Amino acid sequence: MKSEHIPRATIQRLALYVQVLETFRREGSEVLSSEVLAKACNVNPSQIRKDLAYFGEFGVRGVGYFVQDLISSIKQALGVDRVWKAALVGVGNLGKALLRHQDFPRRGFHIVGAFDCDPFKIGEEVSGLEVICSRRLKEKVEELDIEIGLITTPPERAQRAANYLVDAGVRGIINFAPARINVPETVYVEYVDFFHHLYAVAFNLNMDNQDR
């Protein structure tokens, strides 16, 4: 892999390529031309070549990409060809839905700890996991080898949840709560908020309506 900085947009496109390639694989395709892959991903073929070039040489001139090989190579490049253990903090509506979602283990992300601060929830079982008091995060992160934290608390509690995770040694956080969190530079945070997508759709519909 080249040591230069890989843009975030490239990482996001690589995830998209895997998603599209897996669909082709399910449908029985073994080889794909770069044009077909590019069209399905809604990018141009040179963009795909540029993105893949960060990680090595892929594809055969005049043939295209071998679907399974490319999926394996991209997953290896992204570091998702292994199991990652995660903790979820905030076992409410969203937290429970994520805990019950079968795609996490299927894709190599095992949520092995569920934490909450509500005494009525502590001890409850959700999707085979006992809800544990968030004060015990540090102990459990060490015991269970947890590397990723998912925050699904109310926004005003997200910083506290992040503090628990950082203090426990977690270096990767996905924050589903609509709040920015402060963490040390060594901790990587991703924010997920479907309202951002709804805003984008609403904005575009609004623009279309104004053009009519």
Ligand SMILES: NC(=O)c1ccc[n+]([C@@H]2O[C@H](COP(=O)([O-])OP(=O)(O)OC[C@H]3O[C@@H](n4cnc5c(N)ncnc54)[C@H](O)[C@@H]3O)[C@@H](O)[C@H]2O)c1
């Ligand atoms: N990212 C998205 O697209 C998206 C979608 C829906 C909801 N959300 C957000 O997800 C969050 C959860 O929503 P919900 O409907 O599940 O809320 P909820 O009230 O049902 O659940 C929140 C849970 O967090 C727990 N909690 C509070 N403080 C805590 C702390 N310090 N440590 C551990 N647990 C703590 C509460 O006891 C509760 O069980 C909210 O911030 C909401 O805005 C995001």
